[in-house]
Amino acid sequence: MELQSPDRQLRLAVDLVNTRTREPEKLIAPADLQSFLMAHGEPEPVAVGERDLVAVRAFRERLRPVFHAEPDEAAGLINALLEEYAVRPYLSNHDGTPWHVHVAKPDTSWVEWLAATTALGLATFAAGHGFEALGVCAAADCDRVFANAAERRPRRFCTPRCAGRTRVASYRARQS
Numbered sequence: 001m002e003l004q005s006p007d008r009q010l011r012l013a014v015d016l017v018n019t020r021t022r023e024p025e026k027l028i029a030p031a032d033l034q035s036f037l038m039a040h041g042e043p044e045p046v047a048v049g050e051r052d053l054v055a056v057r058a059f060r061e062r063l064r065p066v067f068h069a070e071p072d073e074a075a076g077l078i079n080a081l082l083e084e085y086a087v088r089p090y091l092s093n094h095d096g097t098p099w100h101v102h103v104a105k106p107d108t109s110w111v112e113w114l115a116a117t118t119a120l121g122l123a124t125f126a127a128g129h130g131f132e133a134l135g136v137c138a139a140a141d142c143d144r145v146f147a148n149a150a151e152r153r154p155r156r157f158c159t160p161r162c163a164g165r166t167r168v169a170s171y172r173a174r175q176s
């Protein structure tokens with residue numbers, strides 16, 4: 001199991017939360033989790049079972065509040081995850097990979113690896129950009145989360161699509 005660059009760790013956290021929104025559940029079967037992990041750079045073979053899926057879906061519910069909470073509370077949530085799942089960081093270049101930092105136990109379960117990795121990704125990102133850069137889409141019918149690294153450019157929407165839809169809706173509301 002790779003531990004990835006800070007960007008990829010963060011992407012893993014955001015995308016995992018966004019597998020369950022108001023849209024239909026994206027992690028229905030173990031194969032969905034397998035595809036998710038491979039799409040986020042996990043080298044094959046990625047072996048995922050029903051128990052991994054259940055555990056990851058439960059863990060996902062602990063990650064979303066980080067994006068909703070005030071900074072003090074969000075930091076506490078991340079610290080709790082690090083305390084529970086992360087081990088002392090160590091460098092590895094296993095299997096011919098470039099040197100990278102691991103914070104998950106070697107050969108651990110997918111959920112433990114995901115928890116340690118996404119918590120580190122969120123911690124690093126929040127420390128670098130502030131908790132204001134983590135958010136939930138402001139569109140009325142969307143609850144996707146996002147991480148916005150652009151300095152001094154606050155962001156309210158997950159995508160330009162949600163921003164545009166909201167703009168059109170408020171324009172129509174003013175016209176009527």
Ligand SMILES: [Zn+2]
Pocket residue numbers: 137138139142143144157158159162
């Ligand atoms: Zn949105």
